[in-house]
Amino acid sequence: MVSQNIAINNLKEFALSNNMPHMIFAGPAGTGKTSTALIIAKTAIKKQNYYANVLELNASDTVRMDFVRSVIKSFVNQNLMLGDSTLKFVILDEADNIPNQVQQALRRIIEKTSSNVKFILLCNYINKIIDPIVSRCAVFRFTNLSKKKIVERLKFIVNKEKLQIPQTRENKLYDTLYFISGGDLRKAINTLQMSVSLELIDKLDSNEILKISGFMDEETLEKLMVAINAKDIGEVKSLFDIIESLDSRNFIRQILERIGDLNIQPNDYNNLIAFMGDVDYRISQGADEKIQLIALIGQVIRYISS
Ligand SMILES: Nc1ncnc2c1ncn2[C@@H]1O[C@H](COP(=O)(O)OP(=O)(O)OP(=O)(O)O)[C@@H](O)[C@H]1O
Ligand SMILES: [Mg+2]
Structure with missing residues (x-):
């Protein structure tokens, strides 16, 4: 253990x-x-x-x-x-x-x-x-495992399985696997295994690993953040159309991670987090994911101070 x-x-x-x-x-x-x-x-x-x-x-x-x-x-x-x-x-x-x-x-x-x-x-x-x-x-x-523990365990497995991971890209891989896992070691191990069997490890393509796990790749996420910052809801919608297999829970997590980068007043920030909680709940109750997520982005844009 x-x-x-x-x-x-x-x-x-x-x-x-x-x-x-x-x-x-x-x-x-x-x-x-x-x-x-x-x-x-x-x-x-x-x-x-x-x-x-x-x-x-x-x-x-x-x-x-x-x-x-x-x-x-x-x-x-x-x-x-x-x-x-x-x-x-x-x-x-x-x-x-x-x-x-x-x-x-x-x-x-x-x-x-x-x-x-x-x-x-x-x-x-x-x-x-x-x-x-x-x-x-x-x-x-029991609590979610820390990044240190997850990475420690993944390295242990990588070692036992004699996987070759180039040193220069090692950190990036573990960062990605940890991010995807959210502290769930089973998920971290399964994602590692899936990456190996899809031969993503050799290429060390973190974006592909993100995508197969139902997250946005970094490029799309970047574009989305730019569109949000520019308050361009049209561009947001067209980005939505190209995201394959959108997983709303994961999407919300990725946005949540990046919201600190935006220029939002503390009070608005708190409201926004509460709104994200509502959206998450509504989706869990069966509301239309796409409408909810666009509403979420709409709210983010509203709160950006210019
Ligand atoms: N603390 C840990 N130390 C080592 N391996 C772990 C640990 N937690 C999880 N794992 C790995 O993840 C797999 C799943 O863990 P386990 O089935 O014990 O989780 P769980 O807490 O019972 O989850 P669930 O709530 O989904 O049932 C294990 O087979 C093991 O490979
Ligand atoms: Mg269990």
């Missing part, structure tokens, strides 16, 4: 102590929650006993009440019947997608389970887990 924060670094000793608690790992995608849970289970349980003693489930299993009642309950109860005290794990991935009613049932199961069965719940949003469950667990908050 690339280390997370202090809490996560201490997790190892904590988790392998004799009285480990039930645990919740919460945090953004691709930061090591599932990996950590599996590492804990694999460290604590011998290989030959793994399948008997570890129950790994994800949201598609646990949305069904009958499944939770039958499968989890019988896994947990086996011990009670056999008087068996070996350590067992129930790993519930994507636990924030478990419906509230099923969580209530789960809560009863967790309450009644004997002390050798440990639940590990993994989720992106802890506020979707009901309080009675949260209060029975030790909560570990």
